[in-house]
Amino acid sequence: MQTLPTPPTTSDPSSQTFVDTTIQRRKTRPVQVGNVTIGGGAPVVVQSMINEDTLDIEGSVAAIRRLHEIGCEIVRVTVPSMAHAYALKDIKQKLAETYQAVPLVADVHHNGMKIALEVAKHVDKVRINPGLYVFEKPKSDRTEYSQAEFDEIGAKIRETLEPLVISLRDQGKAMRIGVNHGSLAERMLFTYGDTPEGMVESAIEFLQICESLNFHNLVISLKASRVPVMVAAYRLMVKRMDELGMNYPLHLGVTEAGDGEYGRIKSTAGLAPLLADGIGDTIRVSITEAPEKEIPVCYSILQALGLRKTMVEYVACPSCGRTLFNLEEVLHKVREATKHLTGLDIAVMGCIVNGPGEMADADYGYVGKQPGYISLYRGREEIKKVPEDQGVTELINLIKADGRWVDP
Ligand code: SF4
Numbered sequence: 001m002q003t004l005p006t007p008p009t010t011s012d013p014s015s016q017t018f019v020d021t022t023i024q025r026r027k028t029r030p031v032q033v034g035n036v037t038i039g040g041g042a043p044v045v046v047q048s049m050i051n052e053d054t055l056d057i058e059g060s061v062a063a064i065r066r067l068h069e070i071g072c073e074i075v076r077v078t079v080p081s082m083a084h085a086y087a088l089k090d091i092k093q094k095l096a097e098t099y100q101a102v103p104l105v106a107d108v109h110h111n112g113m114k115i116a117l118e119v120a121k122h123v124d125k126v127r128i129n130p131g132l133y134v135f136e137k138p139k140s141d142r143t144e145y146s147q148a149e150f151d152e153i154g155a156k157i158r159e160t161l162e163p164l165v166i167s168l169r170d171q172g173k174a175m176r177i178g179v180n181h182g183s184l185a186e187r188m189l190f191t192y193g194d195t196p197e198g199m200v201e202s203a204i205e206f207l208q209i210c211e212s213l214n215f216h217n218l219v220i221s222l223k224a225s226r227v228p229v230m231v232a233a234y235r236l237m238v239k240r241m242d243e244l245g246m247n248y249p250l251h252l253g254v255t256e257a258g259d260g261e262y263g264r265i266k267s268t269a270g271l272a273p274l275l276a277d278g279i280g281d282t283i284r285v286s287i288t289e290a291p292e293k294e295i296p297v298c299y300s301i302l303q304a305l306g307l308r309k310t311m312v313e314y315v316a317c318p319s320c321g322r323t324l325f326n327l328e329e330v331l332h333k334v335r336e337a338t339k340h341l342t343g344l345d346i347a348v349m350g351c352i353v354n355g356p357g358e359m360a361d362a363d364y365g366y367v368g369k370q371p372g373y374i375s376l377y378r379g380r381e382e383i384k385k386v387p388e389d390q391g392v393t394e395l396i397n398l399i400k401a402d403g404r405w406v407d408p
Pocket of ligand 1: 317318319320321322323324349350351352353354355
């Protein structure tokens, strides 16, 4: 008879393998944007974009300030014309006078070389889109792209990019090479197709020009509105950069994610797998809502992955037939009373059968004990049983007694 191997016993600690659950972030070079660092081990930076017309100085200053006050660390503005580039001088100055210096990024589009050169004097970072920076109108009758044509445009890109690179380099400012799947240059489409490869090679062409001019304050993005394309593009970019010995930080985003619940889920579906693999140094969630709505989504994604802790982490069971109180209502009450206590983990669990074991090492637990009563826990230790109607007050008292309470 065949003898089966003896399974290892779990009671023997030496037989257990402990897996490090901390996300190991890809090592990137630090890139300074005003007073914020992207990459180089700095916390993942949250950014967004105002939708005011940049010519509206007062409105733009107010919008930038609103975003910055709720945690947006870098704010992007669009600069479609020379007049908009000049307006940024006033915006920057007004922010400094009435609020504080906020790291600003200017978004430059079609054939924006002159605009980029002007705005580079007033902002901390310029974002260019390789597909549009030297814009060649697609020819509808084209069937191929010769190497000579490819190289000719490549030379034109170099010539056009050089003054901007030198300006940013000499001022110690940064550039984002922001590729978009939806606006790849025609010559890239012909050479690589409408693919992640095309996106990555677009970025690399610009990166190599910057490197040849000894400019390294670079951040790369490869956004797409389709999550699998965007995820593949970032992964391929990391592989290519590793091959080329490059370590530029990455700006992650899903473009045109839409609005509401699906917009948030779609953004999370794109960002989370990359961030979980340690890829990504700054993020933007692009939803079709007021930019202020993007910031909590960014922080929730980063907090859920353990990359930043900006709010209380709540652990709560889904409730079941054993639940001894109205879990949804109690969780809401606990959250309202404690949501300002950044840094704590608080669990709300329906019963003592599974609750204490599944509180995931929360700092405090509120657990159904018996009908009408709950138990309060500190870590895994049961501290006291109290009538349910005093549960939230007693939880606050326990946190206060531990010296971990601050007034809202
Ligand atoms: S902790 Fe208790 S009440 Fe909550 S889901 Fe588990 S068994 Fe049900």
